[in-house]
Amino acid sequence: MILNLLRVEELRVEDMMKRSFSESKTRKDADTHRENMRAASKKLREFKDLQCFMCLADLESYYHTCREMQTLKKDLQRVIASHPTGVKILSTGRVIIVQTQNHKNALGVILSSSTAGKERTFKTLVICDKDATSQNDGKSGGCEKSSSNSPHVQPIIKEKLFNPEGACGQAVLDLKGTDIEAISTQTIKVAAEKIADDVKKRQIPRFRNDPPGQSTSIATQELLRLTEANPDGLEKIDPVSDLHLRDIDLVEKFQRLSSLESLVGQFSCLTCANFQDHFAYHCQKMKLKEDLDHFKFLLSDSSLELLPEYHQRIQVLRELRHIDSSNAIQLKGRVACEINNHELVITELVFQNILSPLPPAEIAALLSCMVFQEKRCAEPELTKSLKEGVSRIKAEATRIGEIQREKGMDMPVEDFVEQFRFGLTQVVYEWARGMPFIDITQLTDVSEGNIVRTIQRLDETCRDVRNAARIIGDPTLFQKMEDTSQAIKRDIVFAASLYTQ
Numbered sequence: 001m002i003l004n005l006l007r008v009e010e011l012r013v014e015d016m017m018k019r020s021f022s023e024s025k026t027r028k029d030a031d032t033h034r035e036n037m038r039a040a041s042k043k044l045r046e047f048k049d050l051q052c053f054m055c056l057a058d059l060e061s062y063y064h065t066c067r068e069m070q071t072l073k074k075d076l077q078r079v080i081a082s083h084p085t086g087v088k089i090l091s092t093g094r095v096i097i098v099q100t101q102n103h104k105n106a107l108g109v110i111l112s113s114s115t116a117g118k119e120r121t122f123k124t125l126v127i128c129d130k131d132a133t134s135q136n137d138g139k140s141g142g143c144e145k146s147s148s149n150s151p152h153v154q155p156i157i158k159e160k161l162f163n164p165e166g167a168c169g170q171a172v173l174d175l176k177g178t179d180i181e182a183i184s185t186q187t188i189k190v191a192a193e194k195i196a197d198d199v200k201k202r203q204i205p206r207f208r209n210d211p212p213g214q215s216t217s218i219a220t221q222e223l224l225r226l227t228e229a230n231p232d233g234l235e236k237i238d239p240v241s242d243l244h245l246r247d248i249d250l251v252e253k254f255q256r257l258s259s260l261e262s263l264v265g266q267f268s269c270l271t272c273a274n275f276q277d278h279f280a281y282h283c284q285k286m287k288l289k290e291d292l293d294h295f296k297f298l299l300s301d302s303s304l305e306l307l308p309e310y311h312q313r314i315q316v317l318r319e320l321r322h323i324d325s326s327n328a329i330q331l332k333g334r335v336a337c338e339i340n341n342h343e344l345v346i347t348e349l350v351f352q353n354i355l356s357p358l359p360p361a362e363i364a365a366l367l368s369c370m371v372f373q374e375k376r377c378a379e380p381e382l383t384k385s386l387k388e389g390v391s392r393i394k395a396e397a398t399r400i401g402e403i404q405r406e407k408g409m410d411m412p413v414e415d416f417v418e419q420f421r422f423g424l425t426q427v428v429y430e431w432a433r434g435m436p437f438i439d440i441t442q443l444t445d446v447s448e449g450n451i452v453r454t455i456q457r458l459d460e461t462c463r464d465v466r467n468a469a470r471i472i473g474d475p476t477l478f479q480k481m482e483d484t485s486q487a488i489k490r491d492i493v494f495a496a497s498l499y500t501q
Helices: 002-007 012-019 022-027 032-046 053-082 086-088 129-135 191-201 212-227 248-266 275-299 306-320 331-337 344-353 360-370 384-406 413-418 425-432 437-443 448-470 475-488
Strands: 094-098 108-114 121-129 167-176 182-188
Touching: 002 012, 002 182, 002 306, 002 331, 002 344, 012 306, 022 167, 053 086, 053 248, 053 275, 094 121, 108 167, 108 212, 121 212, 167 191, 167 212, 191 212, 212 360, 275 306, 275 425, 306 384, 331 344, 331 448, 344 360, 344 384, 360 384, 360 448, 360 475, 384 413, 384 425, 425 437, 425 448, 425 475, 437 448, 448 475
Parallel strands: none
Antiparallel strands: 094 108, 094 182, 108 121, 121 167
16 A cells, blocks of 8 residues: 555655544544644743843753653652562661652651552651641652642752751651652661551541650651751662662663763752742743644654554565665566555565466465465475475565564564465365366365355456566566466356356
């Protein structure tokens, strides 16, 4: 189909994709995307450039650095939380640094972990202001809603660990891997079950104002002691060495994150007195730009789901010389356009001159693999010449399958080769030599209806190959295909149907 579309200069393949059924779900909201794009573009024009000389220097670079770090951290935290060694490290008593919307850079200690949901969660005791204790007990860190005014990218500033200004309180949260800012090397002894029971008890209205139990108080005081002794942060585990990671991509991500962390404090915009306001303003502007780019992408050809496969198939056609570098159809492409079934393999058989030296009966027998579809049937008994022909067809199919894999297509080479089934090769060979229909049915366990259908479809394939021979100017192959078609087109197989003719 791609080759036939490329022959029409006035038609783009991408336009045909947009009208296809498989792309209907991505195209149905096109009007909405255009409206959203216009609205985002209008809002973006209302934003003016910052007039702060300190922020103008590198605020945008700082923003992109923070965004990359934020993405890397979330991805890596999710990996650590699901990694076997990471799960072992994140066990009861492990001290971690928590980063959620309501708990910034606060120490916590893991009480237990659970895989009840889609993602592993960690029940954690976190220190907080005493006034916030009753509001936070039992809430999930992953479910805390961010403020509508907070930027979608948080500025990364080296901060001291959270230390309550007044009396120290505590909250028990169900945290996801992305809520854990860092895993420390510290562990403390905690009575996890007693703390969980104490928190559950104080969620009952009549016990809400009761003081925390002894186990809870001891764990809270220990976290507070670690905070006061290490205000700049605790020593963190090294994910690569401590988790024994061997995946090259993960190691490179950790190394990239480490290099960004060493650079993030060197930006001059951090010294601006109004840095937080300017960063939030820039975030809003960048969010609109990203939304605008997103809507443009959704309306472009690049968003087509079929486009990657189309480019892969184009590369295969170039490798096989069906088209040139500018997608102009070559001779092999013109031949493939005449063939309706397994055109790549059949075209190679024609150009490799595999069919021309064979007699008509053997040509018909070998081409039957292009139309026979049953996966399981009795193994045929083949002559030496037919066995050689089968091997050559499989070799060509393997070569094409390997090219497709090299260009990124998903189909395994074995599956591509298995499309060509030689279960009726003997049957068609004897039929083309004149054996009666009643006798060829004894050569296989395939039903009579499937034999008839295969031979009828084989005649169509023979006509396609004959047309291919005419295009390339091969009179020998043209005559052979005429004889092949005459040899199989006889008797009950091509008798007129009482129902359709």
